[in-house]
Amino acid sequence: MASEGLAGALATVLGGKGLLVQSCDSEPPGKPLSPVRLRKNVCYVVLAVFLNEQDEVLMIQEAKRECRGTWYLPAGRMEAGETIVEAMQREVKEEAGLLCEPVTLLSVEERGASWIRFVFLARPTGGVLKTSKDADAESLQAGWYPRVSLPAPLRAYDVLHLVELGAKFCQQAMHPLILPQELPCSVVCQRLVATFTTVQSVWVLVGSVGTPHLPITACGFTPMEQRGGIKVATLRLLQECLTMHNLAVETKGLLGLQHLGRDHMDGICLNVLVTVAFRNPGIQDEPPKIRGENYFWWKVLEEDLQKQLLHRLQESSVVPLSR
Ligand SMILES: CC(C)=CCC/C(C)=C/CC/C(C)=C/CC/C(C)=C/COP(=O)(O)OP(=O)(O)O
Ligand SMILES: [Mg+2]
Structure with a gap:
């Protein structure tokens, strides 16, 4: 039963969809996290790449004033009450005059939990290109170059590099089309699909407090967590259950993204694909031992899920998550 639920959850996350965030398995030390607020303790930026x-x-x-006359891609800060896609569409309308729809997320960049930029590949659906006659405080003009x-x-x-990323994706998609899922979340957190693989098998780390689930780690706002970026939160959770000195951990990228932006829900949940491997080469046919009772390794036996996971791992078929 538990593994049926887990298989369903993993299939959902691998499919780029979202799951409600019930609680976090790991939180930064200190006082309990309070809900994040846009423009108070988090700033999200949206940016769109269009190629015709x-x-x-x-x-x-x-x-x-600080960059007047310079050229850039349509981009700007999200406002309270917007979804990520609505913010991108508003910025494109304000700065370029065009209506548009997102094709996929191309990349997510972070400077710790308080600065996150969502980069989209988008396509125009209408509107009128802004000319110098329409110059205003949002932009002076727009054009295709x-x-x-x-x-x-x-x-x-x-x-x-953003334009090259867009062009590369148009030539050959590196990952499935991924769009933000509208689901409420009060903090900035990551749901981990943390995998350990051998030639034969794939294991996924599972949180066992309550119903077995893909573990979630909350991102903190201490100077250390900000400096280290959101990877610190992943390492913190893994440190709580694994002996890390002989392990190599790598965040491969994003499988999906959840955010609502309404009803004071300004948090986001990044669904990330992480690999855990032994540093020392050699035959290791079991995942590293887990300390304590709060997690276990789940051996993925469902053939289709295993195939999907291996494909995502081998081809790095995920949205890049960079600093
Ligand atoms: C924001 C994150 C995580 C990464 C920035 C990545 C880098 C290095 C960007 C290059 C330098 C640059 C243009 C920084 C500006 C970032 C920022 C605050 C963008 C907000 O967009 P604006 O276009 O300034 O905002 P409005 O359109 O809302 O005025
Ligand atoms: Mg702007």
Whole structure:
């Protein structure tokens, strides 16, 4: 029964869908976490990459004093009460004049839990391109520019790798289409699909307090957790049940993303794929021993799930999560 529930949960997360966050298995030490609030203790930024059939990129010319006249991709800070997609659509409308729909998340970047940027590949669905006659406080104008000859000066060079990521995805999708799932969450946290693999088998780490579930770790806001980025929260949870010195842990990327943005639910849950391996080469046919009673390794026997997991692991078929 427990494993049926787990198989269902794993299939849901591997399919890019979400699951309610009931509670966190690991929290930073100190006082209990309070719900996060947009613009108070978290700032989310959205950004959109558009590429048309002529291999041109949608660029906007910034109007803000600190970067006036420079060129960038449509981007901006999320506002309270918006979903991530609504924020992206608003920024694109304000800065480029276009209506659009998201195709997929291309990348998520973080500087600790308090700064997270969601990068989308998007396509226009209407609207009118903003010209210099429509210049306002949001932008001076927008335009399509050849990918290999972007306008200058750029506001920041990160445009270059984001555009390349978009172009690469258009040529050959590296991961399934992933869009944010509208589910409430009060903190910034990560649900781990933490795997241990051998030639024959795949195991997934499971939290056993209450109903067996994919473990969730809350991200903290202490200077240490901010400096180290959200990976610290993953390592904290693993440290609570594994002896880490002989293990290598790698966050491969995102399988999905959950956020609501309404009813004061400003938290997010990142569903991440993590690998746990022994540092020392050699034949290890069992996962590392678990300390305590709060977790166990679940051997994934369902053929289809095992195949999906191995595919995601071998091809790095996940949305990049970077710092
Ligand atoms: C924000 C995160 C996690 C990463 C930033 C990644 C980097 C290095 C970006 C390059 C430098 C840059 C352009 C930083 C600005 C980040 C920021 C606060 C964007 C908000 O977008 P704006 O376009 O300034 O906001 P509005 O459109 O809402 O005015
Ligand atoms: Mg902006």
